[in-house]
Amino acid sequence: MTDVAVTAWSLHVPGTCPAAVVPGLAGPGSEVEACSPDRAHELLGRKGLLNKDAATRLALCAVHSALGLRPGQGRAVGPPDPSVAVVASSNLGNVGAVTDVVAMVRDGRRKQISPLAAPGVSGNVLSSAVAIWFGFGGPALMICSGAASGLDAVTAGTRLVRAGRAARVVVVGAEPADEVAAALHGLREPVRDARPPLRQGSACVILEPAGQAPAAPLLTPVPGDPGESAGETAAMDLTAAVGDLYGALGVAQTAVAAAVVGARAGVDRVRLICRDAPDGWRAVDVTARVSGR
DSSP: OEEEEEEEEEOOOOTOOHHHHTTTOSSTTTTTTOOOGGGGGGHHHHTTTTTHHHHHHHHHHHHHTTTTOTOOOOOOOSOOOOTTTEEEEOSSHHHHHHHHHHHHHTTTTTSSSSSSGGGGSSSSHHHHHHHHTTTBBEEEEEEEOOOGGGHHHHHHHHHHHTSSSSSSEEEEEEEHHHHHHHHHHHTTTHHHHOOBOOOEEEEEEEEEGGGTTTTTTTEEEOOOOOOOGGGGGGGGGGGHHHHHHHHGGGHHHHHHHHHHHHHHSSSSEEEEEEETTTEEEEEEEEOOOTOOO
């Protein structure tokens, strides 16, 4: 079975920087504060952002950074690359856009709905927007499975690599924190009891066959219920540091775990778990490379 490696990562949480989330983390961009969705043009350039919702803008920023592109570097040109797949995770990404359109229809204002708004209410707008923007022509999947959504997306990415469906998989998670999204998130039972409020943010990890990246950390889905206790997961629970990224949380924790393990700072293995009672669970291990593997 093909081993899968995390070859690049990014964390994009407006108002903070990766080094603040993970003290001691160093590297290009680690001390740069992430821009908000309305300032996404500073990273992405202005062309093409019209009618993009906040979650899509955040996702584009995360992928842009993970690919190591310069601020303002343009969109992809030429034919799409069929060897690169996209798996996106977001539970509330475009609910604000959907609510706006539904309200206009209900009020009898159908003629006021812009044709440009139509793509924004599609269920897979986030994954398709990333694929089109960066010229990825492989499979494009959208995962919206609740608390485990981010790690479900990561797991789906590993399966695409192992099945030979893609030479590279871009896994991205993003959530907004607009009024509608925050209200829906607040209705979740675990949130009412203990979870922190919804936080807008995004993250990206790039997955490739391990043989193409000898030094990159390995990623392995965990079969069976991982149980309630796993001591090594505590350091990867980012909710205490940034709030609840919800559909982006699993991707964000994978990115941070890969950065920590890859830094060779004495941490060789991290188990990540995303779960709650209504949505179930998903777990993955991020491990350092064994010599010769």
